[in-house]
Amino acid sequence: MEHVVLKEFENMIGSRLLTEIDDRTSYGYDGSFGQYIPDCVAQVMSTEEVQRIMEIADQHEIPVCARGASTSLSGGPLPVHGGIVLDFSQWDTKLEIYPDDLIMKVSPGVRTGDIHELAEAHNLMYPPDPSSSSICTIGGNLAENAGGPRGVKYGVTKDFVIGLEIVTADGKVLRTGGSTVKNVTGYDLTKLIVGSEGTLAVITEATLRLIPKPSDTRTAMIIFEDLYTAGKSISKILTSGVRPSKMEILDHNAINKVEDYAGLDLPREAAAIILVEVDGDPDVLVKELRIVEKALSEIGVENVQVASDKEEEARLWQVRKLVSPAVVSSGYTKISEDATVPLSRIPDMFRKIDEIKKKYDLNIVVFGHAGDGNLHPTINTNMRDPEEVERVEQAVEEIFNYAIELGGTLSGEHGIGTMKKAFLVREMGEEGVEFQKAIKRALDPKNILNPGKIFPEKGEKRLVLRND
Amino acid sequence: MEHVVLKEFENMIGSRLLTEIDDRTSYGYDGSFGQYIPDCVAQVMSTEEVQRIMEIADQHEIPVCARGASTSLSGGPLPVHGGIVLDFSQWDTKLEIYPDDLIMKVSPGVRTGDIHELAEAHNLMYPPDPSSSSICTIGGNLAENAGGPRGVKYGVTKDFVIGLEIVTADGKVLRTGGSTVKNVTGYDLTKLIVGSEGTLAVITEATLRLIPKPSDTRTAMIIFEDLYTAGKSISKILTSGVRPSKMEILDHNAINKVEDYAGLDLPREAAAIILVEVDGDPDVLVKELRIVEKALSEIGVENVQVASDKEEEARLWQVRKLVSPAVVSSGYTKISEDATVPLSRIPDMFRKIDEIKKKYDLNIVVFGHAGDGNLHPTINTNMRDPEEVERVEQAVEEIFNYAIELGGTLSGEHGIGTMKKAFLVREMGEEGVEFQKAIKRALDPKNILNPGKIFPEKGEKRLVLRND
DSSP states (O other), X not given: OOHHHHHHHHHHHGGGEEOSHHHHHHTSOOSSSOOOOOSEEEEOOSHHHHHHHHHHHHHHTOOEEXXXXXXXXSOTTOOTTOSEEEEOTTOOOOEEEEGGGTEEEEOTTOBHHHHHHHHHHTTEEOOOOOTTTTTOBHHHHHHHTOOOTTHHHHOOGGGGEEEEEEEOTTSOEEXXXXXXXXXXXXXXXXXXXXXXXXXXXXXXXXXXXXXXXXXXXXXXXXXXXXXXXXXXXXXXHHTTTOOOXXXXXXXXXXXXXXXXXXXXXXXXXXXXXXXXXXXXXXXXHHHHHHHHHHHHHTTTOOOEEEOOSHHHHHHHHXXXXXXXXXXXXXXXXXXXXXXXXXXXXXXXXXXXHHHHHHHTTOEEEEEEEGGGTEEEXXXXXOTTXXXXXXXXHHHHHHHHHHHHHTTOBSOSSSOOTTTSGGXXXXXXXXXXXXXXXXXXXXXXXXXXXXXXXXSXXXXXXXXXXXXX | OOHHHHHHHHXXXXXXXXXXXXXXXXXXXXXXXXXXXXXXXXXXXXXXXXXXXXXXXXXXXXXXXXXXXXXXXXXXXXXXXXXXXXXXXXXXXXXXEEGGGTEEEEOTTOBHXXXXXXXXHTTEEOOOOOTXXXXXXXXXXXXXXXXXXXXXXXXXXXXXEEEEEEEOTTSOEEEEEOSSSOOXXXXXXHHHHTTSTTSSOEEEEEEEEOEEOOSEEEEXXXXXXXXXXXXXXXXXXXXXXXXXSEEEEEEHHHHHHHHHHHOOOOOTTOSEEEEEEEEEOHHHHHHHHHHHHHHHHTTTOOXXXXXXSHHHHHHHHHHHHTHHHHXXXXXXXXXXXXXXXXXXXHHHHHHHHHHHHHHTTOEEEEEEEGGGTEEEEEEEEOXXXXXXXXXXXXXXXXXXXXXXXXXXXXXXXXXXXXXXXXXXXXXXXXXXXXXXXXXXXXXXTTOOBSTTSSSOOTTOOSOOOSOO
């Protein structure tokens, strides 16, 4: 980056412009792979700053990558072509609730957990709850359209965003949507920008919608002797008439990783467990779990353990939260996949992953949001062993191909980022990718907004597991 | 249209190409205003036919307007620049349910009511329920992102579409989304195309998601002595902790129109009534309505009448369904508006509409989806009286301006179509409209997909109340 440009940035934001190599290095990674050093980092604190930076970036064709807490598992915020990183993590100044309108307005650096807390203090709920909610920012959730366990009943981030303030590639400030849940005036830019991974515009404010907080929850753990039956149970529960608020699955490996890590008295022998939460009026919850039990007994599933109190319920959800840390703690590198399939095909997907695990002799843990068909086959691997990495590449490719074959998708909630872009054409076809690129070119003709994401670059055919 | 082109169409679909003036005339209107005669009409029955027609249209730059049952209130399907109308109403051949995946696949001509019936036969529910559901087609619902009373709890059409098959402006067939609820692979074309009023692509198939059908419903009618308190009650109910599945309002005029029309023993003196439905487990519904009653009594509202049986409940919802027919039957032309405001501003909007009614001496009936802030101020007017039409124009303009001032929108569920395009800039600003137009130009560079919709044409400043 030219010195004169850096000077211009520095004049604007002073010491919030970081140019030292140590600082820049620490902005070069996220929760996925690869390390890319940006030319500079701007810790932005206002729409005006973002606007002015975009004007300069437009003029000099400088890549701009927005970044929150960088918990991304798909490489979303990585500055793969250098340029400037906009660090939004400091800009947490706006967190306003309007309880009578059931909405909240937030700046991009607000922590998702703080949004939950404020909503709950007003007896309201912001349902999206990615596992990283205690550290991630809403800006990152918006960029990647983050999900979480409550997706099965309530939907994902996009379903709770009704308005945005954005800065365009050429530095214009626009508002999309508004403060109403219903809005059909023009194209739905809000839902186009959310989940576009920072490639179409930079988000500087969001209006979120809230719902009344359910008065209670109740959780059951269902224990399975075989994985196929566990898969079949998912559709069975979802067609029983009950709408679970969470429905998560852990396979045998995931159970044992958690048990090794935290010793929570889990059934180590089980092929899988499913955790089901129902929410709403306390009088109905017991009845709803009985309906679930009855539906399951029709397919021979009898081992259903309902948490007897809040403490036990909290312990069960702790199990789910601990899967990722447990896998990480086992030492090797964790590669989290995100393949998502139609509900009735979950048993097939489980069977396939089991085959792949054996075929490539890999350590694969499967868990995920069962009620959405959103599985996280997670591979523990030694990145220093090129032969093993090769097997990982092939295994992941087979998982992707099979998910697509089943009518599913590469990514349910993590995004494409750098990690999966080589596979985009396989899901959408050349013409589908071209249709998407036409939108990208129209809104960012100089390709300065988070370049190198979503769309494969020439010749890219593989997962980005190494930065070389 | 050149004879050779007509011949080409005819060779493809034979007698399903309509070219006689009588036929063409009957395809020139919808539920709004204006009459525009297309050059021809193709009753399409397959993706291949649509694809071939789009190729020819692209080659000859012929405007293409997709059309379902044409119940649109905003002019969406009107062929304002002539060209070819694609009549999808005959193509109702695909109506497939996959209960274990909680999805349905439908061709564009399927009647929305048939989707409801099939879902319910499997103890499932497709929540979007526009008032015209007994006659409208899913294709039209998709184009305009139709809403309906259940929006308050479940959302609108877009929230239940997870995949599309589309034909692009240059005749390519693409699939967007898929068969999974979660999908963050690339840009969300599904949610961009739904609600884009046929201006970005032609939809040839949709995959809809379904949810378990709630086991029961219960309805209360709340009677108000003043409209302002009725408005205030809306936020009060929605923050009581209960999530109503429907919440509709009728003002004094609406009540009396229905009473004149159908004699349903409504409280003619009331300033307004609100109908509230809750759904779910029967044991909880009574309790929930008591919570609503308690919340309302805190602001002095005491007249809450809970329907004692299914018959009475059906009668109450009949009241809501009859507002439009009652207004139509009163003889003059009905102009239905669709302004939507944040929940806490509904009382202000009611007050403003009352002022406008007096100021312009107009017959305005107000009803609508109270729980979404989505009001339908509906004007009865004599279109042959130019002086009155002038007053209507001014009144509607004031309603729009005030909705925008309150943080609301021009249209909550009817769409922009021809009717409201002159006001688009007011809501989005010039730069916001330009951003949207960039998408339109990128995906339809020759402007052949439903031209003359959404975006104002040069010099357009008014409602399209007359085609002159």
